[in-house]
Amino acid sequence: MEQVALHYWWWILALVLIALEVIMPGYFMLWIGIAAGVTGLVMLAAPGLSLLGQALVFAVLAFLSCAAYWYGLRPKLMRNEPGDALLNRRGEQKIGHRYVLAEAIVNGRGKARVGDSLWLVRGPDLPVGSMVEVVGVDGTTLLVRPSE
Amino acid sequence: MGQLFALVVVIVVVIVLAKLVRIVPQGYEWTVERFGMYTRTLSPGLHFLIPVMYGIGRKMNMMEQVLDVPSQDVITKDNAVVRVDGVVFYQVLDAAKAAYEVANLEQAALALIMTNIRTVLGSMDLDESLSQRDAINAKLLNVVDEATHPWGVKVNRIEIKDIAPPRDLIDSMARQMKAEREKRANILEAEGFRQAAILKAEGEKQSVILAAEGEKEAAFRAAEARERSAEAEAKATAMVSDAIANGNINALNYFVANKYVEALKEMANSPNQKMLLLPMEATGILGSLAGIAELAKESLSQQQNSPQGQGGRRMPPPVG
Numbered sequence: 001m002e003q004v005a006l007h008y009w010w011w012i013l014a015l016v017l018i019a020l021e022v023i024m025p026g027y028f029m030l031w032i033g034i035a036a037g038v039t040g041l042v043m044l045a046a047p048g049l050s051l052l053g054q055a056l057v058f059a060v061l062a063f064l065s066c067a068a069y070w071y072g073l074r075p076k077l078m079r080n081e082p083g084d085a086l087l088n089r090r091g092e093q094k095i096g097h098r099y100v101l102a103e104a105i106v107n108g109r110g111k112a113r114v115g116d117s118l119w120l121v122r123g124p125d126l127p128v129g130s131m132v133e134v135v136g137v138d139g140t141t142l143l144v145r146p147s148e
Numbered sequence: 149m150g151q152l153f154a155l156v157v158v159i160v161v162v163i164v165l166a167k168l169v170r171i172v173p174q175g176y177e178w179t180v181e182r183f184g185m186y187t188r189t190l191s192p193g194l195h196f197l198i199p200v201m202y203g204i205g206r207k208m209n210m211m212e213q214v215l216d217v218p219s220q221d222v223i224t225k226d227n228a229v230v231r232v233d234g235v236v237f238y239q240v241l242d243a244a245k246a247a248y249e250v251a252n253l254e255q256a257a258l259a260l261i262m263t264n265i266r267t268v269l270g271s272m273d274l275d276e277s278l279s280q281r282d283a284i285n286a287k288l289l290n291v292v293d294e295a296t297h298p299w300g301v302k303v304n305r306i307e308i309k310d311i312a313p314p315r316d317l318i319d320s321m322a323r324q325m326k327a328e329r330e331k332r333a334n335i336l337e338a339e340g341f342r343q344a345a346i347l348k349a350e351g352e353k354q355s356v357i358l359a360a361e362g363e364k365e366a367a368f369r370a371a372e373a374r375e376r377s378a379e380a381e382a383k384a385t386a387m388v389s390d391a392i393a394n395g396n397i398n399a400l401n402y403f404v405a406n407k408y409v410e411a412l413k414e415m416a417n418s419p420n421q422k423m424l425l426l427p428m429e430a431t432g433i434l435g436s437l438a439g440i441a442e443l444a445k446e447s448l449s450q451q452q453n454s455p456q457g458q459g460g461r462r463m464p465p466p467v468g
Contacts, residue, residue, distance in 0.1 A: 051154035
């Protein structure tokens with residue numbers, strides 16, 4: 001390994017890592033790759049750094065780049081594309097909906113007809129057939145309140 | 149040596165970072181354990197976990213899943229053995245409970261469903277079980293959903309796919325249906341014959357009644373006609389007697405004589421010529437004939453002697 005071209009090695013490492021990230025997304029190689037690229041730049045600026053020093057710089061930069069993504073970039077990305085937070089969350093999807101009680105709520109527990117199935121509900125005691133509104137969910141139980 | 153150490157540092161950094169960043173794919177939730185104890189659940193997306201301290205416990209599938217219930221022999225209430233299989237749709241709603249409350253979720257759910265199918269079908273007759281799938285499904289769902297609740301699992305649907313009685317039972321069911329149909333056909337046929345007979349009898353009754361009505365009507369009419377003719381005769385008689393009262397008796401005598409002669413002619417013409425019945429008063433008729441002859445003689449002699457002469461005519465004897 002030539003001492004002069006060392007920053008190239010870092011850049012090669014950076015490109016390989018980024019390429020790997022593209023091939024099999026793991027979402028961490030990208031940041032390490034960026035860290036490796038920055039380490040190469042640091043090598044350009046301070047060529048006299050020892051190998052251990054370079055490794056430490058690389059480690060610190062790697063953690064920093066991850067932190068930068070997590071605290072800086074990610075909130076913005078999440079705001080721009082929230083996706084569907086309720087996907088695969090059957091219980092939360094029902095919050096705000098109104099259903100009819102299929103079984104009276106006795107001692108705070110009853111059943112409501114949801115679609116063609118029954119869901120367990122918790123709420124104030126109510127007779128059969130009354131309308132309830134889902135206000136929350138706890139595991140497989142819907143938390144309800146009487147709906148006018 | 150320094151180079152090697154640097155290389156190791158770099159490799160360790162990469163491994164640590166690889167373990168630090170966790171990406172949970174959509175449709176799954178991962179539980180997080182700290183030294184083997186459950187702490188929290190990771191939802192889909194990117195997470196940072198401190199390595200060594202925290203580890204991933206179970207990777208739970210949060211999508212709705214389909215389980216085939218293997219077919220089993222079930223005895224119904226009326227002791228028929230049927231093969232039943234089904235299908236279950238369930239979904240994990242609480243990853244932590246599903247991961248740690250039950251050791252083998254699928255096996256547990258299947259065992260529960262199979263035993264409950266036995267229970268529900270065992271309380272039904274064969275006919276009921278064949279015709280009331282909805283009721284069976286609802287009962288099963290009610291029980292199983294309650295039971296899986298502590299495992300954080302929601303059973304959305306249980307469907308009985310097939311209820312198959314043994315071959316010989318199916319045959320006898322088919323025979324029963326055929327017999328039922330034949331019975332219905334026979335009944336309908338008999339009903340038809342009965343209706344036809346009733347209609348026929350009705351028709352005959354109607355025709356007899358109509359004929360009687362006709363006869364009655366005819367009798368009425370005939371009586372009326374007789375009455376009419378009697379009236380006419382009476383009128384004629386009255387007219388004749390009026391005429392007699394007002395006119396000459398000789399005219400009447402002439403008529404009577406005419407009738408006598410006609411009657412005689414009839415008697416002579418009758419096919420039974422061996423005997424000629426003459427009424428008692430026939431002598432009177434003959435007498436009247438003699439009288440006519442006399443009249444003729446007189447008028448002839450008068451014509452010869454004096455054509456202008458008017459002789460006194462002898463009257464024919466009166467008819468009693």
